[in-house]
Amino acid sequence: MEQIQIIDSKKHVGETVTIGAWVANKRSSGKIAFLQLRDGTAFFQGVVVKSEVPEEVFQTAKNLSQETSILVTGEIREDSRSKFGYEIGITNIEVVSESHDYPITPKEHGTDFLMDHRHLWLRSSRQHAVMQIRNEIIRATYEFFNNNQFVKIDPPILTGSAPEGTTDLFETNYFDQKAYLSQSGQLYMEAAAMAFGKVFSFGPTFRAEKSKTRRHLIEFWMIEPEMAFTHQEESLEVQEQYVAFLVQSVLDNCEYALDVLERDKEVLKTYTKLPFPRITYDDAIELLKKNGFDDIEWGDDFGSPHETFIANSFEQPVFILNYPKAIKPFYMKPHPTREDVVICADMIAPEGYGEIIGGSERATDYDFLLEQIKSHGLDEKEYSWYLDLRKYGSVPHSGFGLGLERTVTWISGIDHVREAIPFPRLLNRIYP
Ligand code: 4AD
Ligand code: MG
DSSP: OEEOOGGGGGGGTTOEEEEEEEEEEEEEOSSEEEEEEEOSSOEEEEEEEGGGSOHHHHHHHHHOOTTOEEEEEEEEEEOTTSSSOEEEEEEEEEEEEOOOSOSOOSSOOOHHHHHHTHHHHTTSHHHHHHHHHHHHHHHHHHHHHHHTTOEEOOOOSEESOOTTOSTTOOEEEETTEEEEEOSOOHHHHHHHHHHHSEEEEEEEEEOOOOOOSSSOOSEEEEEEEEEETOOHHHHHHHHHHHHHHHHHHHHHHOHHHHHHTTOOHHHHHGGGSSSOOEEEHHHHHHHHHHTTOOSOOTTOOOOHHHHHHHHHTTTSOEEEEOOBGGGSOTTBOBOSSOTTBBSEEEEEETTTTEEEEEEEEBOOOHHHHHHHHHHTTOOGGGGHHHHHHHHSSOOOEEEEEEEHHHHHHHHHTOSOGGGGSSSOOBTTBOOO
16 A cells, blocks of 8 residues: 555555555534545545445544644545545544644634644645745746846845845844845845846845734745846846746746635636736826826825726736936946936836835946945945945846745735745744
């Protein structure tokens, strides 16, 4: 008898197999027991018929409590009525370890309670589905960038630089110096682009943001591509191709997870159509004003109602181009004919999910950057290595950062970014 994972059912229809599983739920009558099982790869049904198994097997099945771990043996058969499509006709059950008073019962629980039990909540079918989608997005990210000749480069996590401003830094001691947890690997990726051409990073980033919203995590994962000899327009093309590829990969490989989450696949398909619309910051402000938003002026950053309104006007991911210089980081390339804006773009996801990408063309001029570093109150000495990149063969280059969890939240169609990462770090929450 072979021990398999239920996800491989297709290859084993009609065979008797053994599966290591946990009991998610159970229903039984005097004659038959239906076990809702999960083995880590999927949720599936096990059926125990009293008249077909030894009496003690049926009694074991009837007495199983939620989250008891078992080795279950039986025949794999097709089951067209279930979402999963296969079930197991159980002939034997061996209890591995009993579970009593499992805190997360099939009834509704409040969010705080579930977050306190995140280590167990991860076992539930919706959380499982979201993590499968996250995994697919990670897999597809490597596929996309490998296919397009990007080299994966790992920037440091402990750093001395603050590319995205000094307000939300996590400071730590680095022997007798100050260090920060990385907000973004970008500056290092710029150095890497000058060494390898096209590069991408994929790692954790940290922001001590005091905002408690559906979109903000304190620790989140970012994919940061950087491309030498590349202007903004080509970078936007890479961005839209990458995002469309992620959506298509989830559609192709996560059908079951999308069904568990009741995500509308027809809607997702519309996000694979290229190009994505583009609107300038100026026009976006005008659009908002025309539609009754009197709480925003040219020069302000968008809040989430603004982003949602703009995104809803297009029903696709949309690029907002050329924000005011004053509200963007120091490294962005100035616009050739306008002093007040920079060459940058944010990609706003549809359906109210907000910004998923921030990117720009980078300033290439040494003197301009030095001036910027000073005027942003940054220490020139700490950025001298970065300025070197403009001293020794500076080239036009562009890059962007995609927030993994915001993208998972959007593609999964869930409400809150805290469910898009296994163990979210939130304002005032570092447990479990
Ligand atoms: O727009 P941001 O701040 O851009 C950068 O960090 C650039 N240095 C990236 C680059 O050009 N290499 O962040 C990029 C993305 C955002 O669009 C968002 O998706 C995500 O990172 N993000 C967050 N996700 C979750 N929680 C937070 N607190 C986030 N802050 C940013
Ligand atoms: Mg941003």
